[in-house]
Structure formats: C-alpha cells, structure tokens
Amino acid sequence: AQKITQTQPGMFVQEKEAVTLDCTYDTSDQSYGLFWYKQPSSGEMIFLIYQGSYDEQNATEGRYSLNFQKARKSANLVISASQLGDSAMYFCAMRGPASGGSYIPTFGRGTSLIVHP
Amino acid sequence: EPEVTQTPSHQVTQMGQEVILRCVPISNHLYFYWYRQILGQKVEFLVSFYNNEISEKSEIFDDQFSVERPDGSNFTLKIRSTKLEDSAMYFCASHPSRGRGNEQFFGPGTRLTVL
Numbered sequence: 001a002q003k004i005t006q007t008q009p010g011m012f013v014q015e016k017e018a019v020t021l022d023c024t025y026d027t028s029d030q031s032y033g034l035f036w037y038k039q040p041s042s043g044e045m046i047f048l049i050y051q052g053s054y055d056e057q058n059a060t061e062g063r064y065s066l067n068f069q070k071a072r073k074s075a076n077l078v079i080s081a082s083q084l085g086d087s088a089m090y091f092c093a094m095r096g097p098a099s100g101g102s103y104i105p106t107f108g109r110g111t112s113l114i115v116h117p
Numbered sequence: 118e119p120e121v122t123q124t125p126s127h128q129v130t131q132m133g134q135e136v137i138l139r140c141v142p143i144s145n146h147l148y149f150y151w152y153r154q155i156l157g158q159k160v161e162f163l164v165s166f167y168n169n170e171i172s173e174k175s176e177i178f179d180d181q182f183s184v185e186r187p188d189g190s191n192f193t194l195k196i197r198s199t200k201l202e203d204s205a206m207y208f209c210a211s212h213p214s215r216g217r218g219n220e221q222f223f224g225p226g227t228r229l230t231v232l
Contacts, residue, residue: 042225044223045210047222047223091159091160106162107159107160107161108159109158
C-alpha cells in the first residue's frame with residue numbers, strides 16, 4: 001500500500017522568500033510517480049509538478065522545484081520567490097505503476113501555505 | 118488550453134434525494150476519475166473509468182454510487198440516496214493514455230451539500 005505523509009499542517013513565508021513543503025512517501029513499488037497539486041481557496045486542484053521515480057534530475061517548473069531524495073523517500077516542494085497568490089493548500093500525491101494505463105494517486109493531508117506581504 | 122469542466126458548481130439537496138454530478142473531460146483523454154474531498158480533509162479516490170467500464174473503485178464507492186458515460190463527452194456520477202456524510206467537494210479528473218507523468222487534469226469541482 002502507498003502512503004503519503006505531509007507533516008506540516010501550516011506554513012508561513014514572507015513574500016519573495018523561498019519555502020519548502022515537506023512530503024515523505026512509502027511504497028513497495030519500484031516504479032512510481034510523485035505529484036504536487038495546489039488548491040487555492042476557490043477549491044480547484046491545480047497540477048504543479050511531477051517527478052518520476054526513475055528521473056535522475058529533480059523536476060523544475062518555473063518557480064517550483066521538487067527536491068527528490070529517493071533513498072530518504074522524500075519529495076519536498078520548493079517554491080522560490082513566494083508571491084501572495086501562492087497562498088493555498090498544497091497536496092503531495094503519488095501513483096504506483098499504471099495498470100492498463102490507469103493509475104490511482106494517493107494524496108497526503110495537505111499543507112496550508114500563507115504568504116505574508 | 119483544454120480543460121475539464123464540471124456542473125453544477127454547487128448542489129444543495131435533501132437527504133435521501135438522488136443527485137447527478139456532471140463532468141466533461143478533455144476530449145482526447147481516455148481515463149476518467151471521480152474523487153471527493155470532505156471539507157478540510159484530503160482528496161479521496163472514488164472510481165476510475167476506462168473504455169466504458171469501471172477500472173477500479175474504492176471502498177467508499179458503494180452501491181449508492183454509479184458512474185456513466187452516456188455520450189461521447191459527458192461523464193456522470195450519480196448518488197442514489199444521499200446521506201449527510203456525502204457532503205463534500207467532488208472532483209472529476211481525466212488523463213490521456215500517454216503524457217508527461219500521466220498527470221491527471223482536475224475539474225473545478227462540484228460542492229455537494231446534503232441537508
């Protein structure tokens with residue numbers, strides 16, 4: 001069974017500073033994928049970044065980067081130069097190997113990020 | 118950019134009533150999903166759908182729930198007799214057979230309130 005742990009229920013950061021949101025995972029699969037989603041107060045789920053278990057380089061998408069440490073089973077999200085619009089809930093999720101092309105992600109409980117001006 | 122759409126954005130219903138939540142996945146996507154998120158909690162998988170049949174379902178997806186793809190575009194979730202604990206945000210998601218990381222594209226959600 002897969003498990004995602006986000007230990008930080010809430011985080012605060014000053015505008016323009018960087019922030020790291022923690023995510024650890026547990027799985028017996030050799031092939032898996034890790035995702036981060038952002039959920040603003042309006043409720044929609046916005047895909048941010050993906051890291052495959054076999055990817056040798058850490059994923060980056062603009063101001064988002066994923067600090068993937070496979071041996072530690074961690075996949076922390078780093079947001080550089082925080083903006084007020086980054087205030088939201090952030091969910092870490094993982095998927096196992098696709099079965100016939102379908103996969104079911106497991107989500108963590110989320111971290112609430114508040115960016116202060 | 119194509120996106121997943123969901124209607125209605127908010128549904129209020131009386132306990133025991135049937136509700137149908139509608140989703141239009143991205144047109145070339147083949148895999149469809151429903152999730153729910155009870156207020157303040159994590160996103161939970163309900164069901165996946167491929168090739169006009171259910172691929173997988175969670176223990177939450179009991180006989181009260183059903184899914185259908187009645188035409189080439191809509192994907193619906195029906196709750197036959199709603200309970201108070203069905204109050205949640207329901208997300209539809211889809212993904213193509215191949216893609217970067219197979220990320221799922223989520224719709225904006227339908228907030229279901231059962232009174």
